[in-house]
Amino acid sequence: MYRIISLVLLILPLHLFANGKILATPGVSQVEGAAGGGLVPWAQLAGYATEDEIALSGFCSLATVDDFRLDVCGAQLNLYDRVEFSYAEQNFEVNPLSLTLKQQIFGAKFRLYGDIVYSRWPQVSIGLQAKTVNTFDVPTALGARHDKGVDVYLAASKLHLGAVAGYNLLWNATLRNTEANELGLLGFGGKEGNGSINAELSAAVLLNKHLAVGVEYRQKPDNLGLKEDDWQDVFIAWFPNKHVNITIAYLNLGAIATIEKQQGWYLSMTGTY
Structure with a gap:
């Protein structure tokens, strides 16, 4: 059902919802459901809602690297530019084992x-992501302790108009x-740790009002002792x-579950109303 809802939102020709913000300022959809970049949640809320508007978004994303494939679909609701609620469902195909997590x-x-855009200091938001992995046999075998966990993050974002040779510069730190x-996807916690605080960074240059290019970096914990690598993208x-x-x-995702040099491509589409 969530995939049907997401696809409907991607193609629905509505013009009844929020459009009060500058084009591109909400960012895109992150693989865990939040508004932001592909890898990193940003301080912006999904959609173009201002303080008297509601925005609804749906998205689907595909990431494919040498030995793995991640499919994600989800939806986001922005209430009056104050709070964002999101839901995402991930399917992670492990090609060497012919299984899906x-x-x-x-x-x-x-x-x-x-x-x-308009405040002197960056926009700041706090968020949480409550996660449940439904296929726990593999994480258990690798040493994961739990099938549920809650990520809590603090994000700051700022758009600087004309900052780079006349182009707009956006940055985010989480x-x-x-x-x-x-x-x-491989559970929560392990023999090497039960959580840590990690940095996630994004930067983008808006070449015009329709096109942005940028980079992301996401630091990751190594609770299982499998040398879990940090993630990067362009x-x-x-x-x-x-x-x-x-x-x-x-994408350059490094080693995943000891399988090294996981590089590949990511494609995502979001519809917003």
């Missing part, structure tokens, strides 16, 4: 301060407290209008 993520994000192994995001955006990225 599944995870559900419920998220909430609260804007604490500011606006990425601190996340998490015990998730590979986003939670992305291009296209915003033809306020109702749809498309992102393509090159």
